[in-house]
Amino acid sequence: xxxxxxxxxxxxxxxxxxxxxxxxxxxxxxxxxxxxxxxxxxxxxxxxxxxxxxxxxxxxxxxxxxxxxxxxxxxxxxxxxxxxxxxxxxxxxxxxxxxxxxxxxxxxxxxxxxxxxxxxxxxx
Numbered sequence: 001x002x003x004x005x006x007x008x009x010x011x012x013x014x015x016x017x018x019x020x021x022x023x024x025x026x027x028x029x030x031x032x033x034x035x036x037x038x039x040x041x042x043x044x045x046x047x048x049x050x051x052x053x054x055x056x057x058x059x060x061x062x063x064x065x066x067x068x069x070x071x072x073x074x075x076x077x078x079x080x081x082x083x084x085x086x087x088x089x090x091x092x093x094x095x096x097x098x099x100x101x102x103x104x105x106x107x108x109x110x111x112x113x114x115x116x117x118x119x120x121x122x123x124x
Contacts, residue, residue, distance in 0.1 A: 013122070022060065024114035029055040029062035031110045032098055040087035041094040042066070043074050050087075064095070 033053050036042060042050045052067045066075070074080065078092030097103040116123055 017119070017122075020115060020118045022057070023118055024111050025060060025062050026055065026057045027114045028107050028111040029057065029064055031114075032107055033064050035103070035106065036064070036094060036098075040089045041091055041097075042087060043080075043082045043090040043092075043094075044086040045083065047086075049074065 033055055036053065037050060042053070044050055049066055049068050049071055052065075052071065054065055054067065056063045056065055074082075075092055075094065080092060082090040082092070084090050098106055
């Protein structure tokens with residue numbers, strides 16, 4: 001028994017899916033950054049550290065960067081006694097819940113939601 005198949009790929013649809021994926025990655029990172037701010041976990045004295053948070057997207061990967069001279073020191077030292085009068089949940093390692101804690105599925109769920117939303121019915 002011999003079977004022959006001819007596969008024709010819709011290049012325009014594939015290109016559209018790549019663009020949707022890239023846009024969804026950026027939207028997901030922005031959603032995570034927004035959730036970090038609304039969760040009030042970033043230490044806050046003047047608000048500069050929290051305002052410095054921005055998203056960097058490069059080749060299908062997204063990073064959330066807090067860009068102040070003291071961001072690294074505050075992040076990696078959860079033993080500091082952070083003031084909680086401005087951000088009541090202020091702590092070090094504020095990204096950890098999204099990596100291995102109770103919010104580890106947040107990015108996956110947000111990405112899935114954004115891909116479905118942007119694909120306008122092409123992906124269910």
